[in-house]
Amino acid sequence: MADGSHPTLPGFAHVYSGKVRDLYAPLDDAGEARADRLLLVASDRMSAYDFVLDSPIPDKGAVLTQLSLWWFDQLADLLPHHVVSTDVPDEVAGRSVLVERLDMLPVECVARAYLTGGGLSEYEATGSVSGVALPEGLVDGSRLPEPVFTPSTKAPMGQHDEPIPFEGVVAEIGPELAERVRDLTIAILARGNDVAAERGILLADTKVEFGLRGLDLAPGEDLGEAIRARGAACEIVLADEVLTSDSSRFWPADAWEPGHPQPSYDKQYVRDWLTSAASGWDRHSGETPPALPDEVVAATRDRYVEAYERLTGTPFVPAGR
Known part of the structure; x- marks a missing residue:
């Protein structure tokens, strides 16, 4: 949610909201926040140049959560990770994980x-x-x-x-x-x-x-x-x-050519639009960036999903489907 608001989740106390994530603590039987666990919720908010943009990217939180879970498995022999469970409230299913508090x-x-x-x-x-x-x-x-x-x-x-x-x-x-x-x-x-x-x-x-x-x-x-x-x-x-x-x-490896910015599957696409003449925004002005055009939002989502699907070899399934 681009305005920084966060969902209310029964059984959890909101702890903190960062640029793109919301943290909650599960409540114990006495209604007190547990000190050993956190619910990490990835929103669809997009940040760039230290600003949270007014334009969320649909399914971004789910893509990042599911891709991280896949990578945790690929890296398991290098070091442990913080994920305890993917059994989470329905309101944030597919884009949140219960993690160890570290x-x-x-x-x-x-x-x-x-x-x-x-x-x-x-x-x-x-x-x-x-x-x-x-x-x-x-x-x-x-x-x-x-x-x-x-x-x-x-x-x-x-x-x-x-x-x-x-x-x-x-x-x-x-x-x-x-x-x-x-x-x-x-x-x-x-x-x-x-x-x-x-x-x-x-x-x-x-x-x-x-x-x-x-x-x-x-x-x-x-x-x-x-x-x-x-x-x-x-x-x-x-x-x-x-x-x-x-x-x-x-x-993309087949497009790599040193000497200029590379095509990318990441939020560099958003950064490039923000610093282009099309946005009319000066990143050094201190002013809030403009909203992203619909076509930039759609193209950004496509890049995130393509990265997920190419890396994991599986189709991306949006949360709740």
Whole structure:
């Protein structure tokens, strides 16, 4: 729901609404919110350039939820995930999952196999991305010599994430945990590309979310201090969504041609329209972006569904059917 509203779900207490997801806590027999579980609901809201757009994308939440569930299975040998059950209220069936409540790491974990987007802009300005020096002469769409970990800050909603070097991750979560999430992020990207390549798709980059199991945060204890003190002894769990068209860039392999923006199965299509002359919007103006035309909404939905169907090899079935 583009206005930020959320459905009321009997048996659940609304906890938080982000740009595109709503979180609920299941209620126990006494009517109190449980501290160990969350219902993660993916809406059809679309965000771009730190704005929630006025135009939802039909079936987007269901596509992302079902694709994440498929990927969790493909990645199960790398690390555990947070999904407990898909037995959810009918009102949000097909686009929500019951998950384990975790202590989330306070950094954005990003890995890149190709250079584009914000990474390209940073490279053009500094010759590096998140402190990782890259070869000269790379252009938009260039394949990197090897996948790189390019983390960023996790900014509050409405503010921009900023690239940070690996040392910044070490400062946030400690050296051992930083090395583990770096290696896991790159491993997830590599596995994703191995799988996607068989379907004629390139995975340019991806952002993943990790939580910790067993941190046992005390009341009033600072999360960052707890993670640095004992996070290395905890189990890392894959959380949120993974390898979807919202968190990753997918390109058709047969159309890949470095030197310009690539055709995509992700929300880059929306970003490109917003920054085109057709939208009349200046992304640096601070003004809210315009509503998407019906044809852009339909084409965006088609791209999300095509990515799902090409990757999984199964037809997409909208929620409730």
